[in-house]
Amino acid sequence: MTNEYAVELATANIRFGAGVTRELGLDLADRGIRKVMLLTDRFLAELPAVATARAALDDAGIEVAFYSKVAVEPTDASFQEAVREAIAIEPEAFVAVGGGSTIDTAKAANLYSTYPADFLEYVNPPIGKGRPIPGPLKPLFAAPTTAGTGSETTGVAIFDFVAMHAKTGIAHRNLKPTLGLLDPDNTRTLPPAVAASTGLDVLSHAVESYTAIPYADRPAPQRPLLRPAYQGSNPISDIWALQALRMVREYLPRAVANPADDEARGMMLLAASYAGIGFGNAGVHLPHGMSYPVSGMVRAFRQEGYPTDHPLAPHGTSVILNAPAVFRFTAPAAPQRHLDAAAALGADTAGVPHEDAGAVLAERILEFMRGLGVPNGLAALGYTQADIPALVEGTLPQHRVTKLSPKPASPDDLAALFQDALEAW
Numbered sequence: 001m002t003n004e005y006a007v008e009l010a011t012a013n014i015r016f017g018a019g020v021t022r023e024l025g026l027d028l029a030d031r032g033i034r035k036v037m038l039l040t041d042r043f044l045a046e047l048p049a050v051a052t053a054r055a056a057l058d059d060a061g062i063e064v065a066f067y068s069k070v071a072v073e074p075t076d077a078s079f080q081e082a083v084r085e086a087i088a089i090e091p092e093a094f095v096a097v098g099g100g101s102t103i104d105t106a107k108a109a110n111l112y113s114t115y116p117a118d119f120l121e122y123v124n125p126p127i128g129k130g131r132p133i134p135g136p137l138k139p140l141f142a143a144p145t146t147a148g149t150g151s152e153t154t155g156v157a158i159f160d161f162v163a164m165h166a167k168t169g170i171a172h173r174n175l176k177p178t179l180g181l182l183d184p185d186n187t188r189t190l191p192p193a194v195a196a197s198t199g200l201d202v203l204s205h206a207v208e209s210y211t212a213i214p215y216a217d218r219p220a221p222q223r224p225l226l227r228p229a230y231q232g233s234n235p236i237s238d239i240w241a242l243q244a245l246r247m248v249r250e251y252l253p254r255a256v257a258n259p260a261d262d263e264a265r266g267m268m269l270l271a272a273s274y275a276g277i278g279f280g281n282a283g284v285h286l287p288h289g290m291s292y293p294v295s296g297m298v299r300a301f302r303q304e305g306y307p308t309d310h311p312l313a314p315h316g317t318s319v320i321l322n323a324p325a326v327f328r329f330t331a332p333a334a335p336q337r338h339l340d341a342a343a344a345l346g347a348d349t350a351g352v353p354h355e356d357a358g359a360v361l362a363e364r365i366l367e368f369m370r371g372l373g374v375p376n377g378l379a380a381l382g383y384t385q386a387d388i389p390a391l392v393e394g395t396l397p398q399h400r401v402t403k404l405s406p407k408p409a410s411p412d413d414l415a416a417l418f419q420d421a422l423e424a425w
């Protein structure tokens, strides 16, 4: 086996500024587009972000087919409903105004209406067949209303595969939106619980991509086309990840505490995109891999302050609850990187010996979790020791991300990590 020797940055197109949603109509008109499918979820449908986008499209004379049936934390069924609608509408382009749930649904609607196929055809193996997307998709303009998944920068669409109680996704560079419109006006209505959970997703994206296995420890691909998007930590992603962490440190507590803090909300939107560019090229690892069964298997939990009409473990919450346990486990494989991440998040790491790196990073993350009102561990979501074998079972198929852990995790290791994550503090 020859080791990888190169790293490739796939960039994202983003535009940042209060009010940029109003440019949407002109953007599409200048491309000669006359008809779009505008996707959102039903909670957002009545809020100003969607109204602004609709008005911008109307003003430019663009016909809008409005679709507000995006599921919060989408499923295979909700993706397919949007696909059917897109096939019926035949839009020339897609517009997503919403969080990761909406942007991911728009990616799926774009893909399957452009290149119809059996649903599992493009889904990541082992659940799906992982067929590469045959060609370019239609333009997709994404205005995130959370800060957030970074989905406006990534070629990834995540859904809950209900039959397996597990989340999986579709990953291909052609899924990447044409343009992400980062408009701080669109996050002013975010409930604090959503701002906290989605902001902690940003934090974990950045720490995971910074601590992922180094790209040169992966095998080299046989041809450049086969180089994966998730390449492992690398000097290009590092820049985006560390800067995202510095911004999270300063602006996440402010954005949650005061939704009227325009600067903090704007910086968090940027941090989400920065972390998205970082992890979109480096990958994430165990906290995300373990989060998929945590979200997928939830029974009755509803997070206070989170708009939802069904039991739901919000994505950011499911991720961050695993993070302290994971980083205590992975730190021995890359202690300096764990300390760097802790320092970027504001921990005093001067003189801290390498053997304490995991504890210091975990403690710093726990301070954010406690301060932002995150539930205290997986037990608070209703999980008990009896669920651990199923949680481990649900993590194993996520090897696309778990294999990027700097320290390999066996099923026994995963069980110990879930045990550790039952109670956060």
Ligand SMILES: NC(=O)c1ccc[n+]([C@@H]2O[C@H](COP(=O)([O-])OP(=O)(O)OC[C@H]3O[C@@H](n4cnc5c(N)ncnc54)[C@H](O)[C@@H]3O)[C@@H](O)[C@H]2O)c1
Pocket (backbone or CB within 6 Å): 041, 042, 043, 044, 047, 049, 072, 073, 074, 098, 099, 100, 101, 102, 104, 145, 146, 147, 148, 149, 150, 151, 154, 155, 156, 157, 158, 159, 167, 186, 187, 188, 189, 190, 191, 194, 198, 201, 306, 307, 308, 315, 316
């Ligand atoms: N594609 C990717 O790269 C990627 C990365 C990480 C996560 N994800 C996926 O994204 C999904 C989660 O997305 P999310 O965390 O952005 O949240 P979300 O889209 O699920 O939205 C969360 C809730 O907040 C509400 N909301 C969103 N913005 C609002 C606003 N401005 N004002 C008021 N309410 C608002 C929504 O109506 C919803 O009820 C999950 O399915 C997750 O797996 C995708």
